[in-house]
Amino acid sequence: MTTALRSADRPAQPPRPRTANGLARTLRQRGRRRLLREDFLTVLAWASGAAAVALYLADGGAGQFNNLTTATTSIGIIAGLVGTDLVLVMLLLAARIPLIDGTVGHDRAMEIHGKLGKPALYLILAHMVFLLIGYGLADRLNPIAEGVSMWNSLPDMWIAFISTVLFILVVVTSLVAVRRRYPYEFWYVVHLLTYAAVLTALPHQFSEGQLFAPGQWQRWYWIVFYLVVLAALLRYRIWAPIALTFRHQLSVTRVVSAGDGAVSIELTGLRLEELSGAGGRFFIWRFLAPGLWWHHHPFSLSADPVAGRLRITVRNLGKGSAALTSVRPGTKVAVSGPYGLFGHAARTRPGLVLVGSGIGITPLRAILERAEFEPGEATVILRASTPETLYLRDEIAELCRQRGATMYELVGQRARHGNPWLPRNQTGLALSDYVPNLRASDVYVCGPKKWTDAVLQDAKSAGLSDEQLHHERFDW
Amino acid sequence: MRARAAAAAALASFGILALGWQAGAQSIEASKVVGVTNSATGTAGSASSGSAGSPGSGSSASSGGTTAAGGTTGAGGTSTGSTGSTGSSTSGSGSTSSGSQSSASSGLKNGTFTGATEQTRYGLIQVQIVVSGGKITDVQTPQLTGDDMRSDMINSEAAPILRSEVLQAQSANVDTVSGATYTSEGYLASLQAALNSAHA
Numbered sequence: 174m175t176t177a178l179r180s181a182d183r184p185a186q187p188p189r190p191r192t193a194n195g196l197a198r199t200l201r202q203r204g205r206r207r208l209l210r211e212d213f214l215t216v217l218a219w220a221s222g223a224a225a226v227a228l229y230l231a232d233g234g235a236g237q238f239n240n241l242t243t244a245t246t247s248i249g250i251i252a253g254l255v256g257t258d259l260v261l262v263m264l265l266l267a268a269r270i271p272l273i274d275g276t277v278g279h280d281r282a283m284e285i286h287g288k289l290g291k292p293a294l295y296l297i298l299a300h301m302v303f304l305l306i307g308y309g310l311a312d313r314l315n316p317i318a319e320g321v322s323m324w325n326s327l328p329d330m331w332i333a334f335i336s337t338v339l340f341i342l343v344v345v346t347s348l349v350a351v352r353r354r355y356p357y358e359f360w361y362v363v364h365l366l367t368y369a370a371v372l373t374a375l376p377h378q379f380s381e382g383q384l385f386a387p388g389q390w391q392r393w394y395w396i397v398f399y400l401v402v403l404a405a406l407l408r409y410r411i412w413a414p415i416a417l418t419f420r421h422q423l424s425v426t427r428v429v430s431a432g433d434g435a436v437s438i439e440l441t442g443l444r445l446e447e448l449s450g451a452g453g454r455f456f457i458w459r460f461l462a463p464g465l466w467w468h469h470h471p472f473s474l475s476a477d478p479v480a481g482r483l484r485i486t487v488r489n490l491g492k493g494s495a496a497l498t499s500v501r502p503g504t505k506v507a508v509s510g511p512y513g514l515f516g517h518a519a520r521t522r523p524g525l526v527l528v529g530s531g532i533g534i535t536p537l538r539a540i541l542e543r544a545e546f547e548p549g550e551a552t553v554i555l556r557a558s559t560p561e562t563l564y565l566r567d568e569i570a571e572l573c574r575q576r577g578a579t580m581y582e583l584v585g586q587r588a589r590h591g592n593p594w595l596p597r598n599q600t601g602l603a604l605s606d607y608v609p610n611l612r613a614s615d616v617y618v619c620g621p622k623k624w625t626d627a628v629l630q631d632a633k634s635a636g637l638s639d640e641q642l643h644h645e646r647f648d649w
Numbered sequence: 650m651r652a653r654a655a656a657a658a659a660l661a662s663f664g665i666l667a668l669g670w671q672a673g674a675q676s677i678e679a680s681k682v683v684g685v686t687n688s689a690t691g692t693a694g695s696a697s698s699g700s701a702g703s704p705g706s707g708s709s710a711s712s713g714g715t716t717a718a719g720g721t722t723g724a725g726g727t728s729t730g731s732t733g734s735t736g737s738s739t740s741g742s743g744s745t746s747s748g749s750q751s752s753a754s755s756g757l758k759n760g761t762f763t764g765a766t767e768q769t770r771y772g773l774i775q776v777q778i779v780v781s782g783g784k785i786t787d788v789q790t791p792q793l794t795g796d797d798m799r800s801d802m803i804n805s806e807a808a809p810i811l812r813s814e815v816l817q818a819q820s821a822n823v824d825t826v827s828g829a830t831y832t833s834e835g836y837l838a839s840l841q842a843a844l845n846s847a848h849a
Binding site for chain 2: 224
């Protein structure tokens with residue numbers, strides 16, 4: 174306990190820089206290992222889809238393609254199996270498993286999760302349609318009459334039809350156009366129905382599905398797959414947040430203005446030194462006060478934890494964030510995380526470039542505080558439309574002075590020509606004009622989506638590869 | 650997706666699919682072999698061993714044709730334990746009536762004959778025939794169970810179709826019911842076993 178306290182009391186020291194070569198080698202190895210893990214996970218995901226089909230073929234499905242009826246049925250079964258596989262992969266991607274999070278990052282994982290949604294739904298619908306046609310052909314019924322007959326004669330089938338409806342509901346409410354029209358909470362509650370959809374799909378798989386029948390060894394593959402997904406969800410979505418909340422026992426100490434429309438919320442808690450180095454990565458916060466507790470907010474730390482205190486800086490972007498500006502001192506806070514790859518673990522090069530806009534500047538401060546770099550190897554670019562929204566500017570300027578980083582403040586209206594992420598008075602310039610060692614740097618970008626994309630585009634045209642680019646969406 | 654990941658993922662996926670296909674093809678081959686030996690041992694068990702060679706060939710029409718003499722020697726073949734009703738008015742009436750009515754002698758003994766129980770991919774099937782006047786007059790399935798409800802449904806729909814086809818063709822040489830291939834194959838294999846014991 175005493176040692177823990179002492180390390181917490183110690184002012185945040187930047188990590189001792191290794192020799193320039195040593196750092197470059199360490200970062201390169203780390204990056205290479207991460208890419209290897211990413212490739213491995215990619216292969217695993219594709220292999221699971223192939224395995225779903227292969228298990229069916231091995232069960233004799235290979236001999237089912239010689240006439241129209243059985244071929245239609247087989248296609249229906251395969252669509253259902255691959256669809257199930259996709260749903261399980263999607264659940265794993267959303268389970269916040271550290272291996273996945275630390276390899277592809279939360280943003281990317283959720284992006285892939287989102288991309289799989291529609292294909293999974295199409296496969297489930299194809300499963301239904303093809304089987305109705307296939308079974309209908311075998312029974313000499315039209316597909317609708319076959320559906321009615323199955324609904325009536327097979328006890329688990331109406332539950333499976335409900336499952337299909339739930340899946341449609343979940344995917345449709347997640348379409349960007351639809352999602353924008355409703356509050357986040359509505360989408361969230363509907364999305365929870367995914368679990369109901371998966372559960373209601375289970376009975377018919379085990380009572381009707383040939384592969385899931387007792388005595389089929391393929392049954393065990395699927396049972397184990399389901400159990401792994403269930404375990405991952407329980408461990409990382411339910412247990413991890415509870416454990417972290419009780420471990421740190423955070424409560425709000427004060428809320429101070431941090432400039433135009435933004436506040437810094439300072440919190441105290443136990444064992445906060447364990448969260449040191451999480452700068453840039455985000456935590457999910459839940460302020461346990463009436464009217465607030467059921468909102469959760471993804472925020473990064475805006476300062477590395479010191480002496481039992483930590484700080485986040487938020488702007489009233491939405492209804493939920495606005496309510497936070499009036500949160501009372503003493504409010505208990507539930508927390509989980511840190512998540513995402515927007516941090517030190519993603520570094521691959523000795524140079525460091527931090528580019529932030531508006532409230533997106535705040536996580537850069539925490540990164541800068543603990544990042545490993547040689548003096549002169551780091552560049553911080555702050556972008557805002559007015560000087561008042563250069564949040565935490567003074568703190569960052571002081572850190573840059575101490576650590577030997579170069580800082581630029583780019584204030585003003587957006588440039589009409591050239592790079593759109595720059596202000597008008599910098600028209601014609603590019604990222605490489607601010608950063609001499611850009612090619613040997615990692616670039617961290619945090620800000621509104623379009624602006625972020627413009628910075629990343631600029632960096633790419635300067636010849637940087639994907640592994641050097643790191644970004645965090647801040648508007649979700 | 651990175652090129653390395655894409656290549657490895659494609660390779661792994663194709664490998665897994667090929668393995669699955671291979672395993673599936675092998676298990677289908679294996680089940681065919683099992684099916685044949687099942688019916689062979691089934692007939693050997695229930696009928697006299699003299700005809701044990703013929704069920705392997707499987708086609709009932711030809712075997713029925715060649716064993717025209719079997720009808721007359723039928724009295725000697727009452728060794729089948731399970732068919733209790735063979736005793737009464739055996740060969741005489743059977744051979745004469747069928748001989749006079751149908752041009753091709755069926756060579757079947759009168760009585761009830763039960764085929765071996767066939768294990769298909771989706772369940773168990775056993776077929777029983779009633780022969781009267783040298784003709785198959787009824788086909789029953791003492792055992793017809795599916796591993797799951799879908800299979801039960803398929804079985805219960807395929808069985809009447811197969812029954813009427815068999816009564817029509819008077820042999821196991823009928824089309825399989827589409828959508829019920831496994832059920833049909835099991836049904837006809839068991840039927841063949843029953844026919845073989847009726848021939849003996």
